[in-house]
Amino acid sequence: MADKSYPTGGEFLLSETAPGDAFTPEDFDENQRMFSTTVDGFVDSVIAPVRDELEYKGNTDLGKGLLKQAADMGLLMVDIPEAYGGMGSNKATVMLVSERMANAGSFAVTHGAQSGIGTLPIVYFGTEEQKTKYLPGIATGEIMTCYALTETGSGSDALAAATTAKLSEDGSHYVMNGSKQFITNAGYSDICILFAKIDGEQFTCFIVDLHADGVTIGAEEHKMGIKGSSTCSITLEDVKVPADDLLGQIGKGHHIAFNILNVGRFKLGASVLGGIKMTLASAVPYTKEREQFGQPLSNFGLIRKKIADVQTSGFLTESMVYRTAGLLDKAIETLDKSAEGYDLAGIQMVEEFSIECSMIKVYASEALAFAVDEGVQMLGGYGYCSEYPVERYYRDERINRLFEGTNEINRMIIPGMIMKKAMKGELAFLKAAQTVAEELTALPSFEEPGEPEFMEDEMKLVANMKKVVLAGLGLAAQKFGMGLKDQQEVLADVADICMHAYACESGILRALKKADKDGQDSAALMADMLTLGVHDAMDKVGVLARNVLANTVDGDELRTYAAGLRRLTKHDPVSRAKLHDRIADKVIAADGWTVG
Numbered sequence: 376m377a378d379k380s381y382p383t384g385g386e387f388l389l390s391e392t393a394p395g396d397a398f399t400p401e402d403f404d405e406n407q408r409m410f411s412t413t414v415d416g417f418v419d420s421v422i423a424p425v426r427d428e429l430e431y432k433g434n435t436d437l438g439k440g441l442l443k444q445a446a447d448m449g450l451l452m453v454d455i456p457e458a459y460g461g462m463g464s465n466k467a468t469v470m471l472v473s474e475r476m477a478n479a480g481s482f483a484v485t486h487g488a489q490s491g492i493g494t495l496p497i498v499y500f501g502t503e504e505q506k507t508k509y510l511p512g513i514a515t516g517e518i519m520t521c522y523a524l525t526e527t528g529s530g531s532d533a534l535a536a537a538t539t540a541k542l543s544e545d546g547s548h549y550v551m552n553g554s555k556q557f558i559t560n561a562g563y564s565d566i567c568i569l570f571a572k573i574d575g576e577q578f579t580c581f582i583v584d585l586h587a588d589g590v591t592i593g594a595e596e597h598k599m600g601i602k603g604s605s606t607c608s609i610t611l612e613d614v615k616v617p618a619d620d621l622l623g624q625i626g627k628g629h630h631i632a633f634n635i636l637n638v639g640r641f642k643l644g645a646s647v648l649g650g651i652k653m654t655l656a657s658a659v660p661y662t663k664e665r666e667q668f669g670q671p672l673s674n675f676g677l678i679r680k681k682i683a684d685v686q687t688s689g690f691l692t693e694s695m696v697y698r699t700a701g702l703l704d705k706a707i708e709t710l711d712k713s714a715e716g717y718d719l720a721g722i723q724m725v726e727e728f729s730i731e732c733s734m735i736k737v738y739a740s741e742a743l744a745f746a747v748d749e750g751v752q753m754l755g756g757y758g759y760c761s762e763y764p765v766e767r768y769y770r771d772e773r774i775n776r777l778f779e780g781t782n783e784i785n786r787m788i789i790p791g792m793i794m795k796k797a798m799k800g801e802l803a804f805l806k807a808a809q810t811v812a813e814e815l816t817a818l819p820s821f822e823e824p825g826e827p828e829f830m831e832d833e834m835k836l837v838a839n840m841k842k843v844v845l846a847g848l849g850l851a852a853q854k855f856g857m858g859l860k861d862q863q864e865v866l867a868d869v870a871d872i873c874m875h876a877y878a879c880e881s882g883i884l885r886a887l888k889k890a891d892k893d894g895q896d897s898a899a900l901m902a903d904m905l906t907l908g909v910h911d912a913m914d915k916v917g918v919l920a921r922n923v924l925a926n927t928v929d930g931d932e933l934r935t936y937a938a939g940l941r942r943l944t945k946h947d948p949v950s951r952a953k954l955h956d957r958i959a960d961k962v963i964a965a966d967g968w969t970v971g
């Protein structure tokens with residue numbers, strides 16, 4: 376914790392971050408921007424010509440060829456270490472590739488499964504032999520890979536898997552039986568990162584050859600969206616898996632499963648951010664062209680509000696996504712790259728930030744859900760028709776709240792991990808919670824505020840949001856003890872407050888950094904988005920916090936805490952209409968996404 380040279384996961388709740396220490400999209404270097412251009416080029420030249428075939432005819436067979444073309448442009452090797460034919464890029468670059476790849480629609484999911492969950496278990500947990508055997512081929516697209524955790528009977532409860540593996544008498548191979556469900560890219564993958572229980576007990580990870588005898592790939596699922604991505608079941612009947620293809624340690628499959636999900640979650644955040652930008656790029660020009668009542672839709676206050684709100688929640692999403700990428704990179708940079716076990720240590724760093732990974736997953740996927748819903752609304756009836764891409768964005772968005780751990784499961788992880796870190800002494804949460812509880816029950820002070828500096832008011836509100844997390848979770852922990860894990864509504868409300876605090880703080884740090892570098896005028900749009908975003912968030916935090924209290928204490932105790940809470944969540948009204956107007960002006964002028 377304190378002796379570490381980098382901030383750890385969840386620490387944002389207890390400490391302040393200097394704006395200069397927060398990574399922002401404005402910090403991308405030439406090399407990273409080049410990646411972005413490469414992905415854009417791939418989407419324009421390779422995906423655009425087959426878009427209809429993929430998205431509307433649901434031709435999932437195209438996936439394999441498209442992956443090969445992505446590999447030829449270097450887009451499958453970003454996350455693979457240089458020693459095994461990859462680029463070993465940092466997390467910020469990986470996130471940027473995921474963000475830009477969102478423009479590839481269904482193929483973004485195909486690409487994510489191959490280059491992320493299908494590859495990273497080998498990168499992080501593979502032996503030297505396994506890495507040498509598989510990674511170069513995965514990087515060049517000669518080996519297609521997928522990841523099979525889910526089964527018909529075990530989705531969120533992944534460790535309840537029924538697939539079994541039994542070691543042969545001579546110890547040369549395992550005999551595997553069972554069935555996996557909803558496996559992305561299973562239709563054409565060569566290998567699969569697959570989880571099974573040895574002797575029905577020890578949850579373990581394997582690399583399974585999908586061309587082996589006894590493997591049957593089911594028919595493609597008929598899905599609501601991402602229709603061009605392959606999703607099939609995999610059935611295993613007495614499949615022989617060489618003992619050398621056991622990945623990681625026997626009985627430690629959950630380490631692989633959960634750590635890879637953490638990576639999937641922050642990459643998903645970047646991908647859905649791309650979706651928010653795509654939605655604005657489709658909807659905003661439409662609102663300028665379409666006229667009703669003798670004027671463009673973009674003149675109407677309620678349409679301008681939608682544009683401003685989508686842009687603002689996208690800005691907060693982007694700020695938290697890349698701030699987290701910077702945190703991960705900073706932590707990973709402290710490792711010795713030449714040391715044995717460097718890759719494994721890298722994934723342990725990611726695990727330290729599992730709170731942030733889950734926050735990004737939930738916040739970003741719900742920001743996209745909001746964006747596509749408003750996107751359809753901006754287009755009216757045309758938004759409901761497949762002639763316009765927002766109809767597809769609306770359907771494609773839905774999966775993001777389901778996979779990589781449903782949003783319910785991720786909401787439980789956020790406070791769960793905070794408490795776990797607190798109990799292990801990795802986060803000085805309990806002491807801080809006690810201090811805030813004392814502040815809440817003390818008499819109020821009546822300090823006269825002076826003239827606020829740039830973003831000072833917003834920063835104070837965010838500091839108070841963090842106090843609400845500390846007070847709410849601290850109180851709930853005290854009241855429910857070990858039973859806290861069963862108080863799902865309380866935990867979910869705390870998770871939401873936590874996300875608002877992190878998202879808003881990330882945006883503020885970004886605006887302050889921008890203002891420090893280029894002057895306050897350059898951050899004027901960011902400042903407007905933050906005033907709007909922080910006030911909106913604080914309104915929600917007020918309601919969430921009241922629920923946490925009322926679900927935790929009652930009687931006089933409830934009244935005392937509620938009074939303290941009112942002080943913490945108090946904020947002066949702002950004219951949202953004026954803010955919406957100013958933000959919408961800039962977004963409309965830019966024909967979509969802009970931060971200034």
Ligand SMILES: Cc1cc2nc3c(=O)[nH]c(=O)nc-3n(C[C@H](O)[C@H](O)[C@H](O)COP(=O)(O)OP(=O)(O)OC[C@H]3O[C@@H](n4cnc5c(N)ncnc54)[C@H](O)[C@@H]3O)c2cc1C
Nearest residue numbers: 522523524525530531557558559606777778779781783784
């Ligand atoms: C298109 C697609 C692609 C996929 N790709 C892959 C893949 O490549 N590999 C893979 O392994 N899996 C994949 N999945 C599976 C996906 O990860 C699971 O669908 C997801 O984990 C949820 O599991 P489930 O569908 O069994 O839902 P369930 O676990 O049955 O959940 C149903 C509902 O109950 C809620 N719920 C469950 N448990 C709790 C709890 N403890 N507390 C509160 N609420 C709870 C859930 O949040 C959800 O709302 C994919 C799924 C789809 C649809």
